[in-house]
Amino acid sequence: MKIIVPMAGRGSRLRPHTLTVPKPLIPIAGKPIVQRLVEDIAKVAGEKIDEIAFIIGDFGPEVEASLVKIAENLGAKGSIYTQDEPLGTAHAIKCAENSMKGNVVVAFADTLFRADFQLDTNSDGVIWVKKVEDPSAFGVVKLDEYGFITDFVEKPQQFVSDLAIIGIYYFNSAEKLMSEINYIMDNGIKEGGEYQLTTALENLRQKGAKFSLGKVDDWMDCGNKNATVETNGKILQYEKESMAQFPSSAKIESSLIIPPCFIGENVEISNSKIGPNVSLGNGTKVINSNIDNSLIQEKTVIDHGNLSNSMIGNSAQYYGVAREISLGDYSVLDFLSKD
Incomplete structure (x- = not known):
């Protein structure tokens, strides 16, 4: 299994702390956010992590070396990719296309979580969610009576669901996901001016992919100082x-x-x-x-x-x-x- 970590954002809401250190490398209780994230994913993955691919901005060689070291400490290969401009979540994953093979966990390095379960690697995919009071700021999912996802909705202005996507996803075929990402980018399909991962997920669902839920016990944000x-x-x-x-x-x-x-x-x-x-x-x-x-x-x-x-x-x-x-x-x- 591979872990793909898009983390090229500037972290502007956490300034001045992100002026000198990328947000995912800010230590929380003595350990960088991104290190905690990949360690927690490794605990619930249920299988060996072969590679961790980090999608970064222009963070410099010292940051790149520290990220590779984080991967190596988990017994995985560390790979570095660069996202030169912020064109959306799907575009971020596209930057790591060379590592998008086999089964993968995609985890955006904005939040930390607590969960007590083993990842179901038999499904087409798992979308990790948490119930929130105000879903309008998040991508959300709707479910059928069997608990499978029927719709992906990006930042709904009218209530459709309170199950917010926390930014962690499992796919048993990275190749299928990349096919949809390439399709929406080749055809200029944007939402909110960006290429959204939820668009690719909805396309996969309409083609028969079954996505189940990974519910977390706690979802912890690191978006601003408070x-x-x-x-x-x-x-x-x-x-x-x-x-x-x-x-x-x-x-x-x-x-x-x-x-x-x-x-x-x-x-x-x-x-x-x-x-x-x-x-x-x-x-x-x-x-x-x-x-x-x-x-x-x-x-x-x-x-x-x-x-x-x-x-x-x-x-x-x-x-x-x-x-x-x-x-x-x-x-x-x-x-x-x-x-």
Whole structure:
């Protein structure tokens, strides 16, 4: 089995954090989003993952090497493809056409999930969904009385279903999917100005393909700061047992740690209260601060911070007051200076 991961989007809703790091590589509870995604898929796939193909933008050789390493750590070949312009979900998959062979899972690197099931590889395809309150912002599916999908509808303005497609799909024949994607692109069939995967899925369904549902227990968004901080907290809650032990390189003095928290290597904490639901990346230093429900990346300094629902990037510095903030990499915010 192969995993195809389109992840070329700019992540503009998560700025300033995506100005220097692609969104799928932002760590959540100490591990990049895309790494968590492919590991979770591997758990439910039920068979060996042979290749993971990443469809990226112009992210540079360092990012490409880190993605290949993620694949290799799962015993898979890592392949890199580039999507030069955002022409839609179907176009993104088209970029990895050379890897679209056999049975595949296509997973867009925007969200994380929790699910307790084994993937049914005997069906033509599985579309993973979650019931949502407002389906107008999503592609949705309609079902027949047997639980098979009867319609794919992209961002319905009138209610047709509340089963939202979360962006993870299984296909037992990548070749059949590529045939439909090539058809809609060769004929200029667009929706909302883009080539949509749901158009190809509807064509396959009309030709007799049977798609079943893969329901997830939790669907976690990483689209903006608030959602990402919330997802960080959820992951910490799910993995609180493995987060209970902090690395021996961490130095914690005169401080209270309220679990669950992720504490990275060489973190220094003094005279502070940390948690619950806080991640501190490698090499970060926290002094005289209270922090809860926040995501702090690597090599950052926080002094006299009283932070909640905050996200701070890498190599940043925050000196100051009670605040909910979103501070990007290499930024400095100083409320203590007398100048």
